[in-house]
Amino acid sequence: MSTPEDDQTVEAEPAVAGATADAVRAGRPANGTPLLEVRGVTVHHGQLRALDHISLRVFAGEVYAIIGANGAGKSTLLRTIAGLHQPTEGSVLFDGKNMTRTRPERRATQGMVMVPEGRRLFPSLTVEENLKVGATHARKGQWTIERVYDMFAWMKERRTQLTAQLSGGEQQSVAIGRALVANPRMLLLDELSLGLAPVVVQRIYGMLPQILATGLTVLLVEQDVSQALRVASHIQCLLEGRTTLEGHPSDVTAEQVEAAYFGLGAAGAGGARGVPGPYRGAGSPSVRGGMPGGRPPGDTEPPGGAGSEPLCSGSTPSSRGC
Numbered sequence: 667m668s669t670p671e672d673d674q675t676v677e678a679e680p681a682v683a684g685a686t687a688d689a690v691r692a693g694r695p696a697n698g699t700p701l702l703e704v705r706g707v708t709v710h711h712g713q714l715r716a717l718d719h720i721s722l723r724v725f726a727g728e729v730y731a732i733i734g735a736n737g738a739g740k741s742t743l744l745r746t747i748a749g750l751h752q753p754t755e756g757s758v759l760f761d762g763k764n765m766t767r768t769r770p771e772r773r774a775t776q777g778m779v780m781v782p783e784g785r786r787l788f789p790s791l792t793v794e795e796n797l798k799v800g801a802t803h804a805r806k807g808q809w810t811i812e813r814v815y816d817m818f819a820w821m822k823e824r825r826t827q828l829t830a831q832l833s834g835g836e837q838q839s840v841a842i843g844r845a846l847v848a849n850p851r852m853l854l855l856d857e858l859s860l861g862l863a864p865v866v867v868q869r870i871y872g873m874l875p876q877i878l879a880t881g882l883t884v885l886l887v888e889q890d891v892s893q894a895l896r897v898a899s900h901i902q903c904l905l906e907g908r909t910t911l912e913g914h915p916s917d918v919t920a921e922q923v924e925a926a927y928f929g930l931g932a933a934g935a936g937g938a939r940g941v942p943g944p945y946r947g948a949g950s951p952s953v954r955g956g957m958p959g960g961r962p963p964g965d966t967e968p969p970g971g972a973g974s975e976p977l978c979s980g981s982t983p984s985s986r987g988c
């Protein structure tokens with residue numbers, strides 16, 4: 667007997683079969699079921715309409731980036747997908763199943779696992795204890811604590827250290843490891859770069875190829891647009907809870923991204939889908955040069971010594987420098 671909490675299959679088509687990251691990067695599948703589909707989602711925080719009819723489709727193997735300024739609704743969208751906010755309208759489908767009313771923990775066991783903004787580790791637990799928390803209701807799969815130690819070479823020898831004593835970058839790595847040991851199908855990454863020095867951000871994002879090589883799909887939220895454009899196979903820009911631009915990073919110009927990010931006028935052209943809005947913003951940052959977004963002035967790696975340490979290494983060297 668099904669309940670509203672149960673998953674409901676609403677699509678008959680099979681999921682995209684055998685789609686690899688490279689194939690997806692080369693061009694989005696024209697048909698097939700997306701691994702994740704958000705259909706016309708509206709979310710309110712009290713009287714505030716934080717998301718206004720947002721839709722997206724993420725296919726297996728993609729790195730899909732949601733970009734936008736402070737307050738655009740990025741985290742609200744990710745948290746809604748994870749089940750932490752209930753939409754007032756619209757639906758969330760995962761692998762063809764309607765998950766809109768599915769509890770967050772059930773979404774996680776179905777394969778949607780989030781690395782939350784600010785890491786949210788247990789500071790009084792050790793590195794390994796935090797990883798064990800992530801493995802508690804793990805799906806079957808190739809990610810184990812040992813495999814995480816393989817990827818982050820520093821982690822094994824410091825596995826008995828409290829996470830409160832780690833640097834921001836190290837904590838972020840543990841948070842990623844904690845998500846991986848749950849063996850997700852899709853990783854939801856919320857602002858990995860927040861509060862971290864650029865070199866640390868580069869190292870952490872340098873892990874993505876290794877993670878994707880194990881068959882994962884990634885949906886990330888990022889204020890650092892340059893970073894998002896570097897790693898994503900598809901981007902979607904939000905502004906005040908609405909989509910202002912979406913497309914393949916190579917199909918969008920810096921000017922379009924800037925316009926979409928700040929609401930400076932019609933953003934779309936070429937292969938990108940611009941969504942004109944009534945927005946008129948301010949500012950004229952350089953997108954390719956490191957803005958818009960990034961971190962607040964003076965925001966750096968917290969003390970703790972990780973800034974100069976390698977955050978990754980291991981048995982499967984990545985092509986991105988780790």
Ligand code: ATP
Nearest residue numbers: 711714716734735736737738739740741742743889
């Ligand atoms: P940031 O990068 O600053 O986190 P964001 O794009 O992730 O921004 P959200 O955090 O999703 O944006 O916030 C969207 C809007 O909803 C903002 O106006 C924010 O103040 C508001 N908001 C977010 N969470 C809540 C909440 N729990 N209660 C009330 N308002 C909220």
